[in-house]
Amino acid sequence: MFYREAGDFKTSYTDDSQTFPIKFDRYRYYVVLIAAFAVIPFLINDYWVNAVLLPFLIYSIAAIGLNILVGYCGQVSLGTGGFMAVGAFAVYKLMTAFPEISIFIHVILAGGITAGVGVLFGLPSLRIKGFYLAVATLAAQFFLVWLFNRVPWFYNYSASGQISAPERSFLGVPITGAQTAPWAAYLFCLVFCVACALIARNLTRGMAGRKWMAIRDMDIAAEIIGVNPLKAKLSAFGVSSFFVGISGALFFAVYLGAVEVGEAFGINKSFLVLFMVIIGGLGSIFGSFAGAAFLVLLPVLLKNTLVGGLGWPTDLAAHLEFMIVGAMIIVFLIAEPHGLAQLWRIAKEKLRLWPFPH
Amino acid sequence: MPDQLLFGMEVVLNGLMAGVLYALVALGFVLIYKASGIFNYAQGVMALFAAMTLVGIMEGNVPFSHLINAVFGTQVHHFGWQVPGIAAVALTMIVMVALAWVVNQLIFRHLVNQAPIILFMATIGLAYFLEGFGDVMWGSDIKKLDVGLPQGLNTVIDDLTYGLFGYGFFIDNLDIVATVVAALLVGSLVVFAQYSKQGRAMRAVADDHQAALSVGVSLNFIWVMVWSLAGFVALVAGIMWGTKSGVQFSLSLIALKALPVLMLGGFTSIPGAIVGGLIIGVGEKLFEFSVGTMVGGATENWFAYVLALIFLVFRPQGLFGEKIIERV
Numbered sequence: 001m002f003y004r005e006a007g008d009f010k011t012s013y014t015d016d017s018q019t020f021p022i023k024f025d026r027y028r029y030y031v032v033l034i035a036a037f038a039v040i041p042f043l044i045n046d047y048w049v050n051a052v053l054l055p056f057l058i059y060s061i062a063a064i065g066l067n068i069l070v071g072y073c074g075q076v077s078l079g080t081g082g083f084m085a086v087g088a089f090a091v092y093k094l095m096t097a098f099p100e101i102s103i104f105i106h107v108i109l110a111g112g113i114t115a116g117v118g119v120l121f122g123l124p125s126l127r128i129k130g131f132y133l134a135v136a137t138l139a140a141q142f143f144l145v146w147l148f149n150r151v152p153w154f155y156n157y158s159a160s161g162q163i164s165a166p167e168r169s170f171l172g173v174p175i176t177g178a179q180t181a182p183w184a185a186y187l188f189c190l191v192f193c194v195a196c197a198l199i200a201r202n203l204t205r206g207m208a209g210r211k212w213m214a215i216r217d218m219d220i221a222a223e224i225i226g227v228n229p230l231k232a233k234l235s236a237f238g239v240s241s242f243f244v245g246i247s248g249a250l251f252f253a254v255y256l257g258a259v260e261v262g263e264a265f266g267i268n269k270s271f272l273v274l275f276m277v278i279i280g281g282l283g284s285i286f287g288s289f290a291g292a293a294f295l296v297l298l299p300v301l302l303k304n305t306l307v308g309g310l311g312w313p314t315d316l317a318a319h320l321e322f323m324i325v326g327a328m329i330i331v332f333l334i335a336e337p338h339g340l341a342q343l344w345r346i347a348k349e350k351l352r353l354w355p356f357p358h
Numbered sequence: 359m360p361d362q363l364l365f366g367m368e369v370v371l372n373g374l375m376a377g378v379l380y381a382l383v384a385l386g387f388v389l390i391y392k393a394s395g396i397f398n399y400a401q402g403v404m405a406l407f408a409a410m411t412l413v414g415i416m417e418g419n420v421p422f423s424h425l426i427n428a429v430f431g432t433q434v435h436h437f438g439w440q441v442p443g444i445a446a447v448a449l450t451m452i453v454m455v456a457l458a459w460v461v462n463q464l465i466f467r468h469l470v471n472q473a474p475i476i477l478f479m480a481t482i483g484l485a486y487f488l489e490g491f492g493d494v495m496w497g498s499d500i501k502k503l504d505v506g507l508p509q510g511l512n513t514v515i516d517d518l519t520y521g522l523f524g525y526g527f528f529i530d531n532l533d534i535v536a537t538v539v540a541a542l543l544v545g546s547l548v549v550f551a552q553y554s555k556q557g558r559a560m561r562a563v564a565d566d567h568q569a570a571l572s573v574g575v576s577l578n579f580i581w582v583m584v585w586s587l588a589g590f591v592a593l594v595a596g597i598m599w600g601t602k603s604g605v606q607f608s609l610s611l612i613a614l615k616a617l618p619v620l621m622l623g624g625f626t627s628i629p630g631a632i633v634g635g636l637i638i639g640v641g642e643k644l645f646e647f648s649v650g651t652m653v654g655g656a657t658e659n660w661f662a663y664v665l666a667l668i669f670l671v672f673r674p675q676g677l678f679g680e681k682i683i684e685r686v
Contacts, residue, residue, distance in 0.1 A: 124671055131625065132621055132676075134478075138617060138618075139660060139666070139667045278479050312428045316424050316425065319498065321490065322486050322493070326486030326487030326489070327483070329483030333480050
């Protein structure tokens, strides 16, 4: 009844090809954006930002990036943690080398550097396919983490081997370091998150996205109809790594502040982001957000109920969390292999016909 | 003979032994992949789980004691008996078969005809679940596993090489046992697959699910059997690795060691797993010995992957994998 396209007439091509062609969708997104930018910053405190909102925004960016590669282009990658590490170390080197340049530009540059590294590690995808490629991307994961651990230049020869973000501000408001206000960190990440989502949405509905999807569905057939697999695959690796690099940079600089590479960007991070993409839904931008929200909220909820509510020991709760996350993934795959995004799509279909489904 | 060459030979020998252990894990992967097309990431965690169960049964620990204590406020830890090694291994094997049955009934029966990537993700979910389950069941502390396998320096080889070259090679007894066990395991698996009725049925299922079904092979039975076999291989690998370095979380990471072995050898080939394991074992030890010290060490973490990656660029299906034929 509310959700329909009937009566929503388009009178120009620009209208017809806008990002959200259905009026209800458009207004809903405006409402969400206004709430995110103008309401939430006034309501939040330190706990909410650090436990829920920042990880959600940052993982969403990473999940969008990985979704472009896995969901749209069909190239399974297990190297996300390594690429996030590239973003983190790139932003660290830039921040310490050029302190006078704005951190905003540093984060974007870090994304660019990660894109370069991603294209490099994407090269084997032209020869290797399927599982072999998935395992091959693990080479990126292990090699990059090792590199940042062992080559002192990357962590500026600090004694502990850790990197910690120096204090930087944007438009006079501190963004990194101990002085950061919760709302400032939140807004900074939100800007990147919204920008990334918009770029990704428009890339995937345009020429580039169609080429990626053709490669995903069948690469040989795509090649025959004139898609250049070299350009399509490498551009997917590049764009995906760009987003992942930005998320890694924010993860280090804004969220954690200090990072030990093996701990923060290990293989588990790669799996976590991949889970977000799978649970959220392959090939869906909304799904990336849903998956990230799900996997960020689930541990917080579990911890609050088991440790806070029932008073069980923390290590037991941590083990149970593993069990529950694992079981949830399996249940999701069996019940809805296309993820939360598919549930959302079904709900929209139902809403369209409601209350007269026949 | 120059010292460097002797050291090098020792490194190669140790690499071969390590390679056998990698191959042992890789075997479990190949078995399941061949029979059901599932790339079982949980193999390493299965090895960890098997080793944990073995230790728990041997020491007579109460399963889920942490959980029981947390829920009911009791203080139970031990049954107060010790189970001898052989009996404990048999009991653990029963647990692994039960696990195989449950996994098949609850998960993979429902995922027939799904895309391989979905199946792969399901096994990652299984790995997470088993990891938490093992910790809840037996506790997450580092355990010592001792089923009576010989350990330490092999004096015969030490004396022999000292007599020949004037320098004694250090070879661990456990590695030699592992090599013998792995050879026996591979031999018996090949014989089983080639000559037994169930083995033939397994190969038939691997070839074509539907054709196998139509001539009366029970897919369910074969899958449970294959998962049990993989559980058995995991148990053997768990015993070897557990005796070597203690039963702890890092044991499950051997799965990550086995992946490049698989890539190198080809996902579908049992001999490939062995040869791949040997190449990787020798390669990474030699690389660490010759180059690793110059670039900061710990190259073992990634060398295998990069080697496999470079290798795959020239031969995308691995050494012994079936040729990939693609049609539009």
